[in-house]
Amino acid sequence: MPTQTLAIDFGTSNSAAALATAQGVFRIPIERGNETLPTAVFFPEDKGAMRLGTSAAEALIGGEEGRYMRALKSVLGLPLLHETRLICGHRRALSGIIADFLSELRQRAEAVTGQRFVRALSGRPVHFHTADPDKDTQAEADLRACYHAAGFDSVDFLPEPEAAAIACQGMGAEGQIGLIVDIGGGTSDFSVFRTGAGRPEILASHGIRLGGTDFDHAVSMTHAMPHLGLGGQLRRQMGAGLLPVPRAPYVDLATWAKIPFLYTPETRRMVDDMARLAVERERIARFSEVLEMELGHELAFAVERGKIAANSGGAGGRIDMRFITPGLAEEVTPDSLDTALSETRAALRAAAAETLVLAGVGPEEIGRIILVGGSSLMRIVSEEARALCPGAEVLRSEAFTAVVDGLALAARG
Incomplete structure (x- = not known):
């Protein structure tokens, strides 16, 4: 039996995942029972596991030693995405960090639903970069590569305001x-x-x-x-x-x-x-x-x-x-x-x-x-x-x- 396509809104500030069911849309609780996950990560100085979402912010606010990162989506299409930096004892590129974030989101969705997801439909802005088609094309290619690195075999994209129009169809x-x-x-x-x-x-x-x-x-x-x-x-x-x-x-x-x-x-x-x-x-x-x-x-x-x-x-x-x-x-x-x-x-x-x-x-x-x-x-x-x-x-x-x-x-x- 083919698996369902996982809908993912990978946002600059918050992310979410959902499935359509016979009863309507099921927003998957991927963050401590919440329907949205802050798009943020924290790398502990002691080289422990990467933390996501609210846990990342709590580590920062709690004064833990480490590196906090947010707004990862904004570097898609830019050379900075692929530059490696020393972060808490490891050389990392932002592309790998985004892939790890998406992989964790996928695994959480699988744990909640009991399904395995290899296909994704992802939102994307109409333009990642204003009036720059080359950067726009590169940004989508970058995001596609991150999805593949996160364990998805295929990913399609839909502009975010068009997705919102589908959701709001009944409001007029x-x-x-x-x-x-x-x-x-x-x-x-x-x-x-x-x-x-x-x-x-x-x-x-x-x-x-x-x-x-x-x-x-x-x-x-x-x-x-x-x-x-x-x-x-x-x-x-x-x-x-x-x-x-x-x-x-x-x-x-x-x-x-x-x-x-x-x-x-x-x-x-x-x-x-x-x-x-x-x-x-x-x-x-x-x-x-x-x-x-x-x-x-x-x-x-x-x-x-x-x-x-x-x-x-x-x-x-x-x-x-x-x-x-x-x-x-x-x-x-x-x-x-x-x-x-x-x-x-x-x-x-x-x-x-x-x-x-x-x-x-x-x-x-x-x-x-x-x-x-x-x-x-x-x-x-x-x-x-x-x-x-x-x-x-x-x-x-x-x-x-x-x-x-x-x-x-x-x-x-």
Whole structure:
């Protein structure tokens, strides 16, 4: 008897697996009874087994010695995927880490269902990389190779917003035109579709490389990094005058996928030299502390919490950085969050509008907008959706599982 195809939503921030059954979609509890698994890993310093998901975050927050990694999907299609680095006593490439993650996900799904899975239907963004077909093609080839290395004999791909449209088919009248707005951790994807008697008709899909991790990056650069020296000045080693503090190391520290690769002797020496020449030495000394104690992910989590709190409205949020320096914190208000995300807002608006153009429909023809993806919970997403199509009903689907639901239904055929 042939085995079923396992539906997998391998996301930048969270992953999920599901099967379609006679009773509906069965989301496989792959994380302590939960339907989603944080896409994160932790390698213990003692060379113990790789930990996944919540266990990885708990090891980091608990202060265990080791290396935490998140946003692995964002390096697909880039040379960084295949570069080997020394991680807790072993030379590893990110491609191998992704394959190990997918292998563990497969094994957990098999343990729960009692089935063996050799075929997968995986979600993928419309574009892994904005306006770069070569990187796009390479990214899918990279992900396919990771699935094969994880023990799957075959894997097919379906764009994530199209999978979400399948899952949300019942949220509108037949013949109505809808817009899926799928904002994940690493990409923003859009599909215009028409509800039919069977599967929805996809009129157009579009996407950009922009997601929740980029929201975090913007907030970190505007709110947290100035406390570590960004925007400051350095004295020249020879001659008069001042130089701006280099921006590049702060960009990397504010980028989830690049944090683990900052902890090198070269970077530490560079930041120590910056501190020695800094006009405001105390701030860059904090950057040195972050590198020395490997606190980059703690800082990223603090920024993420502040962003989420500010997005909820009210008095706003707070980036608590006392793990770097006692009493260090920065407020994130709804207004300062809007300012930090102004470019993000404009990019989302332009991408959604471009999707309508590709579909050949006007904003007034959109009857409903369905928001999916964890980062669709950001206030700017619903605001831009309503501004683009003011006559449409804005609905929320299952933010974290709509894509995997649609993949499972598509896999059933």
